[in-house]
Amino acid sequence: MRGYSLDDLHLFVQTAQYQSLTQAADKICMPLATLSRRIKRLEEQLNCRLIDRSAHHFSLTADGVRYHQLCQPFITGLDSVKELIEFDREELTGNIKISAPINMTQVWLKQCIYNFVLKHPAININLQVQNEKIDLISEQIDVTFRVGETLEPDWIARRLWQIPFVLCASTLYLDQHPPLFHPSDLSQHRLLSISSSPIWQMYHQHSGEIFSLQVDFPFQSNDVLLVRDAAEHGLGIAWMPPYYFHDTQHQEHGLVQVLPDWAGEAYDVFLMYRDKDKQSARVKAFIQHVFDWKAKLSANFSVQ
Numbered sequence: 001m002r003g004y005s006l007d008d009l010h011l012f013v014q015t016a017q018y019q020s021l022t023q024a025a026d027k028i029c030m031p032l033a034t035l036s037r038r039i040k041r042l043e044e045q046l047n048c049r050l051i052d053r054s055a056h057h058f059s060l061t062a063d064g065v066r067y068h069q070l071c072q073p074f075i076t077g078l079d080s081v082k083e084l085i086e087f088d089r090e091e092l093t094g095n096i097k098i099s100a101p102i103n104m105t106q107v108w109l110k111q112c113i114y115n116f117v118l119k120h121p122a123i124n125i126n127l128q129v130q131n132e133k134i135d136l137i138s139e140q141i142d143v144t145f146r147v148g149e150t151l152e153p154d155w156i157a158r159r160l161w162q163i164p165f166v167l168c169a170s171t172l173y174l175d176q177h178p179p180l181f182h183p184s185d186l187s188q189h190r191l192l193s194i195s196s197s198p199i200w201q202m203y204h205q206h207s208g209e210i211f212s213l214q215v216d217f218p219f220q221s222n223d224v225l226l227v228r229d230a231a232e233h234g235l236g237i238a239w240m241p242p243y244y245f246h247d248t249q250h251q252e253h254g255l256v257q258v259l260p261d262w263a264g265e266a267y268d269v270f271l272m273y274r275d276k277d278k279q280s281a282r283v284k285a286f287i288q289h290v291f292d293w294k295a296k297l298s299a300n301f302s303v304q
Helices: 006-015 021-028 032-046 062-090 102-119 171-175 183-188 224-232 248-252 281-301
Strands: 051-053 058-060 094-100 123-129 143-147 156-163 166-170 191-193 199-204 210-214 237-240 255-258 262-264 267-273
Touching: 006 021, 006 032, 006 062, 021 032, 032 051, 058 062, 094 102, 094 281, 102 123, 102 143, 102 224, 102 281, 123 281, 143 156, 143 281, 156 281, 166 171, 166 224, 166 262, 171 255, 183 199, 183 210, 191 224, 224 237, 224 255, 267 281
Parallel strands: 094 123, 094 143, 191 237
Antiparallel strands: 051 058, 143 267, 156 267, 166 237, 166 255, 199 210, 199 262
16 A cells, blocks of 8 residues: 555545546546546555456446545545635634733733634634743744744734834932933933842934943833833833833823933834734734734834
């Protein structure tokens, strides 16, 4: 059975329905010589004759009848499976598994996903959030959002936007501490960091001047929401993406941007998925939804 071809078996089952190889070749849309060669190859692999054929005669042999009886349900089942898979991929139904960073999802990305769910109620969303890099293949992720350069080989990465870092503080803190006119004045202030790096590097958005600040931070956390909360409580000046405080809720808490002409190097946000041409309709719809949503709302989050 070496070299056994499931395609040849499929052709034999289809051919058995007709009264001649010529008619079968016409119905299958295959050259007669090719069909005849494929059936002959299957007979050689099985070491038996399946069809008695001549210029004026076509019939299944006893082995051919038995083989057809045994194989036809199997081939029909495969065809049914293929139809179900094609239906599943072409319809806006089924499951999408998404991976995304925790805080980015909780602050704004969740709204994009909620809108998609409302638009496509027959599609089930499994949203996994974590800041650690995970194995996308073993976790069976369909679409992932990544920040920075943590990209995956063999995955398509499309940049959504760039996220700058800026300074912010509560009005409560600013009212009680010396005014700031230049990043060098930060050395007189309490600073809140979401990174273990002891250096903040920023540039003036008009003059291009670059300034680096190296300091020990009195408060650090790997959770940006905790750092934002610390800033809201007046603990100091924080360094974070502006969308974490540019909304009505945090304006009510008194968070404002400090030294607005200065910003840090922007981080790229990517939407990543595995295949370009083999996506299901539901995954294609989600990808398009994300970019449509970005086009409408990205300006509200001060992203580029």
